[in-house]
Amino acid sequence: MSLPQPDANDPRNSTGGGIYVPANEGLQRWFSGDVYSVKLTAADTNGSIGIVQASVPPGGGPIPHTHVDQDETFYLLNGELEFLDGDRTFLARTGDLVHIPRQMRHRFLNVGFHTAQLLFLYTPGGSEGLFVDGGDEPRPGVQVEAWGPERFQTQGMQDLYVKYGVET
Template structure:
């Protein structure tokens, strides 16, 4: 049995408009934040604000500070290694192949719990937080994690990027 579906006219741009794009394996803009290296692969500028994508390499024993995004959902795909995530008041252990979704307004953070650098893919919907990494991430490796003073200097900047830093649990630091 053949189904006959209505099709756009052959003159409709749906047949010819090449609106997509590709980012190659080594593409993106690399930025460093403490002991995290992120390649910002896709920005909101490229997707009309729909989403952003970053590919991160997180050094062993390191990760980010607990925080919330006030306007964006964030999702993580663990490409390699082992991580611990904060999700509100719970802890989640995640390994290679696991996917973690954090809706906006939820306290979260992550840490590489393994003994080797680990790879984490990060998605934002809508886009926005990636612009912080592009504007304020460093291009040279700092030998130490970002100190509390650095985060203190960034509070207003982070706020402008819809991020609010939150206290860590006593055993997260």
């Protein structure tokens, strides 16, 4: 028995369309004391998904918020994070996955002793743009600085919340 051969005239077999992002690449940003590497944006994926890799130091994590138009899924690569989901909290550890539907209030907090690593997946993509537009350029050899509450209350940040459908 022989396998069917692909049709050389079919563009699905001859035109590449995948996206490859090597492990140490992606747009790097500091945001609220965390380090984010934006791996895929809505613009990269025709709006279907946005993916961010995060390094969250002990005590780090975002303020409680919702996303108007995106679901957010977290996959914990290592560490432990306390998640808020609506009115409940729970501890997620290495290998755990957390899915937060759009418009559900949530946050995470690194309650461990070591930096946690996780992936955020936004579906559809879009909210990752907040880190791209609102984050700080990282500086090699310098520790990321935590933001005070005044940073989140600036008009510029408030405008970005509206642009990216984030409500605090």
